[in-house]
Amino acid sequence: MKSAPFDYHRPDSVGSAAQMLAEFGEDAKVLAGGQSLVPMLALRLAFFDHLIDISRLDELKGIERRDGTVWIGAGTTDATVGADQEICTAVPLLTRVTPYIGHFQIRSRGTLGGAIAHADPAGEYPAVALALDAEMEAASPSGQRHITAAEFFTGLWETALEPDEVLTGVRFPVWTGRCGFAVQEFARRHGDFAIAGAVMAVELDDDDRVARCAIGLLGLGSTPRRASGAEAAVAGRPAGEVDAEDVGTLAMAGLDDIPADLQGSADYHTRVGAALVARSWTEAITEASREATNA
Amino acid sequence: MTNTVATRYSGTRVPRVEDSRLLTGHGTFVDDVTRPGMLHACFVRSPFARARITGIDASAALALPGVRAVFTAADLNPDVQEAWHAVAGRDIPDTPRPPLAEHEAKFVGDPVALVVAENRYIAEDATELVDVDYEQLTAIADFTRAETSDVLVHDTYHHNVAGGLAGAPPDEQAFESAAHVVSANVYQQIYAPVPIETRGMVVEWSAAAEELTIWASTQTPHELRAFCARLLGIPAQRVRVIMRDTGGGFGQKVVPMREDMCIMLAARKVPAALKWIEDRRENLMSAGQARHVDGTARMALDDDGKILAVDIDFIQDVGAYPTPYPVLTTAAIGMFFPGPYRVPKASFDYKTVFSNTAGLAAYRGPWQYETLAREILLDIAARKIGVDPVELRRRNILRGDEMPYVNPNGMPYDHVAPADTFEQAVKILDHEGFRKEQQEALAEGRYIGLGFSAYIEPTGAATGHLATEGATIRLEPTGKVNVYVNGGSSGNSIETTVVQLTADALGADIDDVATIQGDTAVTPYGAGTQGSRSAPMTAGAVAEAGAMLCKQIVAMAAHRLGVAEADIELAGSRASVRDDPSKSVSFADIAYRAYYEPHHLPHGMSAALESTARFTSQAPIHWANATHACTCEVDIETGHVKLTRYIVSEDVGPMINPNVVEGQISGGTVQGIGGALMENFAYDGDGNPLASTFVDYLLPTATEVPSIEFGHTEIPGPGVGGYKGVGEGGAIGSTPAVINAINDALAPLGVTLTRLPASPSAIVDLIDQATK
């Protein structure tokens, strides 16, 4: 399993990296942690004449709290994200989902930006970004722009990034108030690709009614998915009156491209998905209920 | 043997001598071997399960800089002189095994051409450029349909049947009149050995000296040498195989197969050493697969749940290119089906069939299906009769005082007490405590279960070239000891156990003993490691060679110390007078005199401090036995199985090294757990392998397996020291224990799983069907 030949580049800035992408076009690929790309190259499923290594660029690293959001540099490793205290309090879904990403060694090299730009439908960070309506920041030779999560994931391993754009950072909104969070993922073994998974954030008002709910699904389509139907159905309702299994069933209702693969039929993925959404609901509501009411 | 030596190291947990180099990354595996000017090989492989090969155009590949040669069947195959294997013998008509595919590719991954280049990167680039014209043909990938298929894998085998065997027909009367009869169709999937080091070798032909040297990843260096010499028609004296470290074999590296043949054949056509090391996809797809049996097992029992008769009728998939000789090795499934139980009557009938898939390898406990089918069936019987599976086994399992016991297929069990290992497992598990816990869990809506599995296995079978083992022990001029045995150390700690045995045989300090193995130029012939033979056989060989050398040491020491030979005791690398330990002489001094001052030896005394023995096993089989017990919890929404406890209660006789015994059992057990739950080398209907990387072919990891608890029972076997083999048992008893635990957990839902693997989706499906 040796990759086909390629030229290796290590630009010293994001700007140069974007220039190279523009110059080499579809023959070039950005290399960050390499945890998804390198196996594809070694298996000769992917071929690129030029690899543009951005893994050492400091401008892509960092975690900053700003105006009700947390900005995370695209080049920040999964391990750093998972261990960060700021993220733990401000965006707990990221912290809780990180242990499901592969194994320790993978997380030490893999990056948050890489995971989001690779956009694997069973990816943990893409599902969280989608659930929380995160905002992606991208840079190209012609400037910078922001892309909302809702527009970002366009297909199987496809994003709205242009060929000459480098993802530079992701901005996650911070949820405050009586919030509860849950991550439920099922895989054959620890670290394997999810058969199905749910990431959930819920906020209760002082009367224990659902103020808002966000549900991200992984492994249940060709992209991460939002269970918007289920979210709408629970909004405003007293938490205690919502049946967890109903949330699960509703969450699966809108999905139209659930995979069937060596792990099981589409029906099987759906059942697991529904069960995991139900479990996350219970977990998230329990956590939110324990939060003190706003005085 | 006189009373001169006390056992000091055997039986103790001596740290492994292999570890310091292996754990620091200083092992010498095939890929660590570099030779001057060495070239690299890579195979072009068929993407079709079955296709006519109408042309191979290597011009683009040859034009790539760094490519030295591209070989096809026409270049290599005609050079084959003889291609028989010792495991089958010269006279058994073997199944086809051309080095490169000739005219027709017969499985996805079938090697059709060999590229040789300056490095593996270029070689892989070149394999892309080899243009092979294929005419795709319909393939028969499903072995259960092979007998009636229009497609023939090999023209000369009608109905795709490689062979078959039947014992005496079943006694249907017994089944008809029995109080209880149970039957189950048990289907076992393909799973594979998956050694951490893939197959490979470096072959260097020295044309001037007409000598061939092979560095190989192998379990059988001497047979590899013999096979190579036969294959190429060169004298065996001119072939040397060096096996330093091999990263796992499990049966996949016992016999050199087609790619190995190609490298050996190509070696004399290239100007430098030729290295081949396959990648993981190649290993999974073409290195030999295992298990894959479909059969029906039946059991008749009386009112008290005593077994009256058993019958098994099955087919085994041997793929396109099985290792030799698949028909006979499958017979073991039938022969051992009665297991460690009191069974008056048994019958079996089987066929081995070809399919357009890789080919059967003899994977660790290749007859494992017999234990799988029987143990699942016993649990089914227990539930039908309304008796705890533990109790049903208790009523039928053989006791030590019933030995020797000839099973209904003529297998003469002895030196085992299956009831003892069984009861030990029950005790360690706390069976009654678990049943209580199980009821409480069920009340909470949780499904936990326990599964038992008992087996008896033939280790150290002394047939043909397996029946003897050689050892040479030498006291070096420095007084240090070297013991030479044939080799096969592939993770089974043979270096350590041999050193322990030798230290004890001579009364040497273990730090003074080293071993040299795996180099055919310096070690005695041996069949290598297979069939769990290494412990009993090396123990025998070392004991004989050790006794001879002891005599020599004692004679020299007695003379030197001026006492009778009977007064000498050997311990701690010294020879001492028993009643006056102050009078002693070190091995170093004895050696110095023998090698450098032989004139001080008495007239007529040989200066030899070296012995060579060839031990012939007196026992045809060394029976070993174990009971595995496992508890699990099943998540009925996802189908996930979590193993909570795993117990192995085993009897391999006295243990040379408990660490080694536990290591061997653990490794085999984990492989069996993989086979029960997650390893599945699935093919689609067209014969495409779907689990060709570790993303899809799932091995258990440390997070899926609980700590394995051990119970040891030591019933000496018939061999020297009473040692029995331990290599395969773990892989035999484990799969059924896990399946039984799942079935026990889901019994309240009416679920019985008999088609493996017990994947989460399969479990959910069964629950659905049962609860409709």
Add this chain to the structure above:
Amino acid sequence: MELVNKFRVPVSVDQAWEVLTDVERVAPCIPGAQLLSVDGDEFTGVVKVKVGPITVQYKGKAFFEEKDTSARRAVIIANGKETRGQGNAAALVTAELKDEGDSTSCVLTTDLSISGKAAQFGRGVLSDVATKLIGQFADRLEASLKTDVRPSAAAPVHAEAPAPQAVSAAAQPDEAAAIDLLSLVAVPLAKRHIPPVGAGLILGLVIGFALGRRRS
């Protein structure tokens, strides 16, 4: 594997038949196709399929095995070899048109067989690519048929002049729709005058190049 695609277009069956067997109209519907040669009823071409970072390129040939004008039925056999690596895609495509008065319904039945690396993975990531690609082709073909403004009796147009029109008509939906489609990479059709490829070849190659769904 068998794939079935159906669509209906508001044109007469004669018009639809003409377009279906008119390579110039059909070529722009297939992203990623590059024709190499045409020889009577046989075509050779190269198609590159991209699914995220993964690419597979096939070089192959196709021919009309059957063109039954009266039954409005065309059968194309297509076969392509991977240009890098040992792999293959083979397709038998049956296209049937049915007269529904003002409109025509079209049924494409594809019998597809993929071999090589693309077919050797169990993770279902590639499981719906074939369906999507053919669906994409079918959508574009449908769009192309709908925008057809030539009288149905017109002779088949030549490569140069009308091709850019036909191309750009299809290309616009392509560019707009590309966002949520797999980015199949090829020479942008709007910018070059590639000789068009037979409908069957394109469909066959596209389907063939699609990385097939595999179940155990």
